[in-house]
Amino acid sequence: MPDIDASSTPQAPVGENPHYLQAVAELGNERSVVAHQDIYSSTGIKLVAKGARLTPQQFERLTQHKLSAPLDHMLESERPVDANALAAAAARILDHEPVYARLAARTGDPLAVKHALAGVKLPKALLMRLTVMRERRSEMFEHSIRAGMIAHALAQRMGLPATERYNLLMAALCHDFGEMHTDPALLAAGHDITPEERCYIHVHPVTSYVLLHDLAGFPQVAALAILHHHERLDGSGYPHGLRCDKIAPLAKLLAVADVAETIIRRFDLPRLDVLVRLNQTRFDHRVVNALRDLIHASPEDALAKPNEHGAMTQLSHLADLLQAWPVLRGSFAAAVAPRDPDDTPLAFLFERMANIRGLVLQAGFDPDHVDTMLSIAREDPGILGELRALLDELEWLLQDLANEIGRREPELVDMPHTPLNGLVSHLRQG
Template identity: 30%
Template structure:
């Protein structure tokens, strides 16, 4: 790869200025531009008035290398932050109920090496982007739990936790609007967002205290087993084990801590509906510790009037996909290949629904849905996710056919696309304002 370390950006500098509002930030060395001109003296205090000066120069070294903040994040601060979340968030405490094991994992996490520039960026996140910092702490704890297997060396557990702690470091260097929930991103913003695993990788890789396994996992934390992830669209065993763990940890933290509605019930449904994207043994391990009935956020799940009927209709639409499109004209080799790929996605979703117990035959054996509030909520989430995945497949079909601005789809394909859109509108008319699962977890 030919990526180079990102130059200091306006976004990181703005985060530094925001941090300086709460605690002293100083230049720990003289700061020069690439022409050798001094921009700031050693010991200079950073404040809002210096923002334009910093932005007017291409600095000779990354900005995070040259600054210090009073009360920097260290291993002890990370441990205390995790202890705080364990005290208030039942899911994370439930992962490790034994006090001896809990203390051992906290000791391991506290030992993670933090070079000066890494510690500074974590401090900036804590002070100026607290949601990003809290996501890092939760991810570190979850990764330590995932990596804690019999006879596993403590160093390996520490490095898995380090991957969780640092995987989103690149977000500090990107536009903070990208982290705001429920906003419609432009194409350029989405491209910038999709770059953050690469930026994070570069920021971690330049510090040689982290092995390549960590660097690779950081870059892979949005790669999915079925090849639908980014930035490289890796598939199956092309993704490292730590990368698979980190991808799942990212989703779990986003769903457990990034949503006020659903909580563990929402996560349970998403995991069962995404077995094709995440490692099945890891999913089963997380499912084993979920307890939706004890999560008060389950009460806030908006329900569909007849989620079982929606699931039946989704299954019917999937079955009506025009395989091979025998009546289609202009069936070029590329379009034929695209239809085959979409057929594979259709089959994948049908298998997923069967594994989730949501086929028409399985639903017929259920008692009255509205008589069991938790079941009603669970089926509503299942229906919502199934329809979202179905619509994602329909968009893939549109792209694969590539009709163009003025082009038309064959009648059979257009009829199927219209059915998908009608079902999507029907579901989201009942769930106005809600957000389905996305390949990019909600904290981004």
């Protein structure tokens, strides 16, 4: 397994994380949390005796010390998450959520994921962390279960062998463990994450990997898939900006499942279909095609009437950006002359903007005649719905490029900041 390059990777927290420890303490206030072995500080001080039920005072004491081993390895809770609980959660989803029932049915074996979850072998440390997640970060737990179900369905559809399906399922269940080390306020619904706060989000795949890659009984290929699940084929992902074959194979499935779960929860299947069509350069086309086969979206799957005013606003934003880009591009080229901009740290920027322009043209948008595009869509609600979904996804791509510029700030320190700031302003104005 490749080592993590410390020079290019945000550093994962060292020692026990206060946000996770707080979640464990909150769980301890609701049910019995017991030390199944003596808990020592890294300096050899015995903090909690084996068999003791942890009190609020003991949790407070733990926050004041670096521990000799991860807390998950030394605690157990009553009513823990186990394989049977995971299988039961999947069964409830299949029984009550038509989208997931459809996905499972189109694999040819709709109960396979339930049986697979019932057979997972969870080390005791994972039981504890999944229990804390279920009880204190329930949305994260539900996301992990559903992402696992989508990932398993993709693996079935693509004919992956049983071992790879198992490893992928383990990766999906644990891929967001690192987010439990993030301040919950940053992840709260309605909170607008600032550029300065994004570094705490971007580090979570590394944190998850650090927590899992040395854990006895956890598949190493699953840990690597977790580390890479936010990487993208075009290099626009994080934490390492890897491309194509540098990304672990199972991570390519997990990446699609992770995004698909979020879109299904927040939007509808037509929006998901648009997303995978627009992101052919970012996601593995084989996985994307498998997902499209599984979701089999139709106009009847749309949940809401599209907003015409919102579509006009988004079209105007696209038009403004694409009309401003030639001037900004000229400023970048002049600033790095006589070098070819494609041989500078700005190369990614030229590639991303070319891709965005290509997507806009493929979608039939004429940036100089946005009124015409909308008037055509206005005559057909189905076309307007498709247009709004396309615009929503293009808007997300613009925001993602602005975030990527922020992630690459150390590489861009010698690049012209005035046009960069101008581009970021255009990208974010929507």
